[in-house]
Amino acid sequence: MELLFLLFTVVLSLPSLSSSSHQALSASPCDFTAIFNFGDSNSDTGGLSAAFGQAAPPNGESYFGGPAGRYSDGRLVIDFIAESLGLPYLSAFLDALGSNFSHGANFATAGSTIRPQNTTLQQSGYSPISLNVQYYQFNDFHRRSQIIRNQGGVFKGLLPKAEDFLRALYTFDIGQNDLTAGYFLNMTTDQVRAYVPDVLDQFKTVVKYIYDQGGRSFWIHNTGPVGCLPYIMDNLPITAGQVDKVGCAAPFNEVAQYFNLRLKEAVVQLRKELPFAALTYVDVYSVKYDLISQAKKHGFMHPLQACCGHGGKYNYNKHLGCGSKIKVNGKEIMVGKSCKDPSVMINWDGVHYTQAANKFIFDQIVNGAYSDPPIPLKMACHKH
Numbered sequence: 001m002e003l004l005f006l007l008f009t010v011v012l013s014l015p016s017l018s019s020s021s022h023q024a025l026s027a028s029p030c031d032f033t034a035i036f037n038f039g040d041s042n043s044d045t046g047g048l049s050a051a052f053g054q055a056a057p058p059n060g061e062s063y064f065g066g067p068a069g070r071y072s073d074g075r076l077v078i079d080f081i082a083e084s085l086g087l088p089y090l091s092a093f094l095d096a097l098g099s100n101f102s103h104g105a106n107f108a109t110a111g112s113t114i115r116p117q118n119t120t121l122q123q124s125g126y127s128p129i130s131l132n133v134q135y136y137q138f139n140d141f142h143r144r145s146q147i148i149r150n151q152g153g154v155f156k157g158l159l160p161k162a163e164d165f166l167r168a169l170y171t172f173d174i175g176q177n178d179l180t181a182g183y184f185l186n187m188t189t190d191q192v193r194a195y196v197p198d199v200l201d202q203f204k205t206v207v208k209y210i211y212d213q214g215g216r217s218f219w220i221h222n223t224g225p226v227g228c229l230p231y232i233m234d235n236l237p238i239t240a241g242q243v244d245k246v247g248c249a250a251p252f253n254e255v256a257q258y259f260n261l262r263l264k265e266a267v268v269q270l271r272k273e274l275p276f277a278a279l280t281y282v283d284v285y286s287v288k289y290d291l292i293s294q295a296k297k298h299g300f301m302h303p304l305q306a307c308c309g310h311g312g313k314y315n316y317n318k319h320l321g322c323g324s325k326i327k328v329n330g331k332e333i334m335v336g337k338s339c340k341d342p343s344v345m346i347n348w349d350g351v352h353y354t355q356a357a358n359k360f361i362f363d364q365i366v367n368g369a370y371s372d373p374p375i376p377l378k379m380a381c382h383k384h
């Protein structure tokens, strides 16, 4: 116990050392030595798969040659972020097999919300690993990784150094499921809007906890146009008057934009409360909406249709999702098949984006064009 306490104070005493470099308005790129990610399926690299069973084929087919814990045919935005910082892809914290956390860990799981859910995964489809749980796991990882690393041997090459927690980029992409959770409980848009402030209070609490543990650089994605996704358009009631010129369901996008407005305010508030933190708010919504509404211009087709799925207006069927099989005459056949060319499609499975779309999104956001403040990813440790 005494050893544990000692290690923890050593960790906590380091931030003052590094905060001066963060404050400096130098133009040198940040030396991010690790990434710690928090989120949902938009950035899950294997968390839900480790705990509840692998994402089925054809997930992963375009890049990993098979399922890789991601809900996409290939890489996610978080993978492109890691690549561009010269860091390896993030292992999921929950993945006990083959994981290497020397340059960070991923706490995201598909179906995660910011607020704790009161239902099980089986009941509602939402992950029990909500943002507060992801924080408990991070806290545990932070403390115990240092004790174990100090034992030396193989662990030295598998776990981050104490200073990596101070020099890491902390990334967030979460909130979409908090909005859809209310709708799937048959709440009205007004009822969903009413709880958004509570969701963001809980988000702020977690950012502050991470800051208290030495986190200084935060890269925060806002939430996307959920009203353009087949699983929303196919499952929730929409009147003709609610469909926008692109074909998306406007009420759900308006709620997403309201969430984003409040998220941006939360980030402004956090900048006041956390004097040594560099917080970057990234408008992923605008990039995704632009991509969907101008698909052709960007080299994509059928922006509202899933690539991998089965039938219906959106090639999406909630009972026969991507990778699903049925038995015909005792023989299993896959009906949730991939389309011919995922590289020209935006939507992968009705809920998530294809690797090609994720690459497009990453390319748009990496240089700061959609960020507040407008600084590139590699400069996201600098306060403005």
Ligand SMILES: *[C@@H]1O[C@H](CO)[C@@H](O)[C@H](O)[C@H]1NC(C)=O
Pocket: 115, 116, 117, 118
């Ligand atoms: C879960 O239940 C608690 C207690 O009734 C409530 O405060 C909380 O808002 C609920 N969570 C969600 C996500 O609805």
Ligand SMILES: *[C@@H]1O[C@H](CO)[C@@H](O)[C@H](O)[C@H]1NC(C)=O
Pocket: 088, 100, 101, 102, 103, 154, 157, 158
């Ligand atoms: C973990 O990954 C890092 C970076 O890719 C590598 O240098 C290290 O050797 C790996 N550790 C082990 C034990 O393989």
Ligand SMILES: *[C@@H]1O[C@H](CO)[C@@H](O)[C@H](O)[C@H]1NC(C)=O
Pocket: 184, 185, 186
């Ligand atoms: C929501 O409404 C639909 C249609 O009326 C119903 O089938 C479903 O059971 C309701 N869901 C909940 C959680 O109340």
